[in-house]
Amino acid sequence: MPTMLKMLLAERHLKSHSDFLRVYxxxxxxxxxxxxxxxxxxxxxxxxxxxxxxxxxPREYHHRVLQRMFPGWTTERLFQIVDASSTDARTLQPSTPIDSELEAFLGADMVTHGVTLVYPTRRGAAVVVPENDLRGLLCVSALLQRHTSIRVTFCGDRATAARSDRAYIGFGLHTVLSLPCVADPRLFTVSTTDPAIGPVIEYLELSDGSRYHSDGERHFGFLARIRPNPGPNPDRYWFLCAGLAPRGAAGAGWFLVNHWSSLQQCAGTNEFVAVISIHRYSDQTYNLEKLIVGPPEAAS
Structure with a gap:
């Protein structure tokens, strides 16, 4: 039996190897x-x-080209075996069409080249992701897998610290502090202490001077969308989900998944940072405390 790829090529009247290579x-x-x-x-x-x-x-670069050739199709779906005799028009529709608004929110670079979800690691410790950061990562990963065909990979924060050539979604304070762009912030700063166990957040300060720190009842988290190198790559975003208390990163991830459309309407293509308060008993009970949107010139 043929693959879905063969059926799609036949639909486009690409019948030979040379026809395929021309489009490839x-x-x-x-x-x-x-x-x-x-x-x-x-x-x-x-x-x-x-x-x-x-x-x-196929190899990774084939994935990229095939997703450009067949927008909305995952590579796995393209290479599934299909029954040609029972294939109808509905079967030949993309399994995961990308909503244009969601594509604008995530950035064209992420849609085209994929994204790396970054989890926190600590020196001298086994690679065990903190539970709250992991919940945020899994929540966002599910959004990408269910509603897009974006290629997703996973990586520890130490391996990403020196790289700015790809789209990231990072989780946890360790990840935020490891990324080079945070050293030159436009929208927020993170004040930390540095005991032996690693950085511990003291407060988050926004560009308007407001400060946030968690207490016993509310756990603050923040979600930021920034451009690591806006000049050469204006369509590449990094998303940061972190917290000032245990539920912060998970709540920020949950907020991204459920309110990305509202954030896109408010921020457009600009950078932003959103501060969310999360009740201490559930990641899903939150309020938007403040949204700071960067100026349009930050995208130039």
Whole structure:
């Protein structure tokens, strides 16, 4: 039986290996950075793609080109085996179409090249993600998997500290402090102490001078969207979900998932930071305390 990829190519009247490579190279040239001609699959590999007689999925750069060729389709779905005799028009629709407003919120760079979800790690300790940060990460991961075809990878914060060449969604205070852009903040600063166990947040200060710190009843979290290098990459965003108390990062992640549309309407394409108060007994009981939106010139 053929793969879904073969059915879609037939629908587009791309019947030969050379027809496929012509479109492949065109889409590869549109990526950032572009992939030069000649990186498409060899003829034998191409026919394995169509028949499903392959082990595993193609290399990462093939993922990027195929998602450009077939917007809204995951690579896994493209290589699923289908019954040609029972395939109808509904089967040939993308399984995860990307809402245009959600795409604008996340940024074109993330949609095209994928995103890395960053979890916190500590020196000298096993890689065990704090439970509250993990809940926020899983919540956002579910949004991306259910409503987009964005390629998602996972990485510890120490491995991302020196890299600004990709879209990130980071969780936890350790992750926020490890990213180089936080050293030159435009919207907020984080004041911390540094005992032996690692950084502990004291307060969050916004660009308007307001400060937030958690108490016994309310746990504050914050969600920020920033551009790590706005000049060369205005469509690349980093999202930061962190907290001033245990439920902060999880509450910020939950707020992102459920209120991204409202944030996009308020912020447009600008950077922003939102402060959320979360009740201490549930991540899902929260209030938006303040939203600071960066000036349009921050995007230039």
């Amino acid at each position: 190279d065109k889409c590869a040239a549109q990526l950032n950075p572009p992939i030069p001609p000649g990186y498409g699959p060899a003829k034998a590999q191409y026919y394995q793609w169509l028949s499903g007689q392959m082990v595993g999925l």
